[in-house]
Amino acid sequence: MKKVFILTLSIILIFSQVALAGNFEDVKDGYWAKENIELLVSKGIVNGYPDKTFRPKNTISRSEFSKLIQELLGLPLxxxxxxxxxxDIEENWAKGRIKTLVKKGIIDVEDYKEGFKPNEPMTRVEMARMIIKALEIETKEIDKTSFEDDKEISKKDKKYVSTAKDTDIITGYPDKTFKPNTTATRAETAAMIVRMINYLNNDDSVEVVEGIKFNKVDDVVSQPGYVNDQAMKLDKQQEFIMKFFENLKFTEEDGESYVSGYLSNVPTGYKWSVVINVYYIDDEDYDTFHSNTKARQDILMKTGENFKFKLKHNKDVIEIITIPIRIKKDTGAENGLFILDYPDKTFCKCGKMKDKWLNDSINWEEMFKW
Structure with missing residues (x-):
């Protein structure tokens, strides 16, 4: 789980553009969020302003908070x-980030029937809803929360507010109210970020990578003494593999053919095993691109990086493209295999028990844009 939050160290958060190493003039000793703010500043997660202030009472917009959540989880845009x-987000700088959270189910379009209004400040109840969904914490429908102003919390949001309180991610005020419709401040946001990190770091059985939750117990094959012990289960592999194929593109530019994409990060202790093979008509020549770190640099797909390779020949003489792909344990333990073939347009999930065809799960037109 700690791996995910290494990403946060490089985030230049929305709080400002200039980082300060010292104390802030408006965050004095005794201020309730001082330790949280200074912790995040020391790690480069949040920043202050050129005038040596943090402006803890300023608000944070919906687009800014969307950027924060997307980057904390490492979700691809x-x-x-x-x-x-x-x-109303089409011209907004955070459009891709907002769409990412909608696709992931962190933002529900039904909650914003009159538009997302990206520049509007976030309310505390919105933060509770988005954070609990982002962390994929299980919730249960309830009729009432423990807050004095429970009547101000909508029925559908009570479970998020209650769960946020139970996990100590978002707390209430001294008067036992939650103030759901009050806009969240920068100081409150800093405190929530620290609590999110603490919550996840306390669960060592779970690691979130590229927005996918990987359970080190439930998502692996448990067969002590066998070669495939701790291999990743096929269904969990499929989540990562579908991300690979969603980003994979075969294109034509100025008469030349290319293949490009993104090889995502995978859980700690695992690695990709993927080969893109391109065979040509009436020609012994072929192209092959590897995730194997021993491959030549000019044909190597590197984990966590985008790639783009020029094919040796034009698309018109391509006979077949085949892509065998799986995620293996560093120890060599493996479980099943996925194989994509084109132009047959087949995608197979090959396991020991039974093969399963997943042809309809691939957007062939989007992948092969030539």
Missing amino acids: NNDDSEIIFE
Whole structure:
């Protein structure tokens, strides 16, 4: 789990553009969020202003908070312009981040029927809802929370507010109120970030990578003494593999053919095993691109990086493209295999018990854009 939050050390958060190493003039000793603010500043997660202030009472906008959640979870940006989710985010700088959270189910379009209004400040109840969904914490429908102003909390949001309180991620005020519709401040946001990190770091059985939750107990094959012990289960592999294929593109530019994509990070102790093979008609020549770190640099797909390779020949003489792909344990333990073939347009999930065809799960037109 700690691996996820290494990402946060490189985040230049929305709080400002200039980092300060010293104390802030408006965050004095005894201020309730001083330790949280200074902790995040020391790690480079949040920053102050050039005038040596932090402005803890300022608000944070919906677009800014969306950026924070997307980067904390390491979710790849959704830059698909073919679908308009909210008309009022189309010109907003955080459009891709907001769409990413919608696709992940962290933002529900039904909660914003009159538009997302990205520049509006976040309320405390919105934060509770998004944080609990982002962390994928199980919730239960309840009729009432323990807060004095429970009547101000909508029925559908009570479970998020109650769960946020139970996990100590978002607390109430001294008067035992939650103030759901009050805009959240920068200081409150800093405190919530620290609590999110603490919550996840306390659960060593779970690791979130590229927005996918990997359970080190439930998502692995447990067969002590066998070669495939601790291999990742096929269904969990499939989540990572679908991300690979969602980003994989075969394109033509100025008469030349290319393959490009993104090889995501995987859980600690695991590695990719993927090969892109391109075979040509009436020609012994072929192209092959590897995730194997021993491969030549010019054909190597590196974990956590984008890649783009030029094919040796034009798309018109390609006979078949085949991509065997799986995620293996560093020890060599493996479980099943996925194979994609084109132009047959087949995608197979090959396991010991039974093969399963997943042809309809691939957007072939989007992948092969030539």
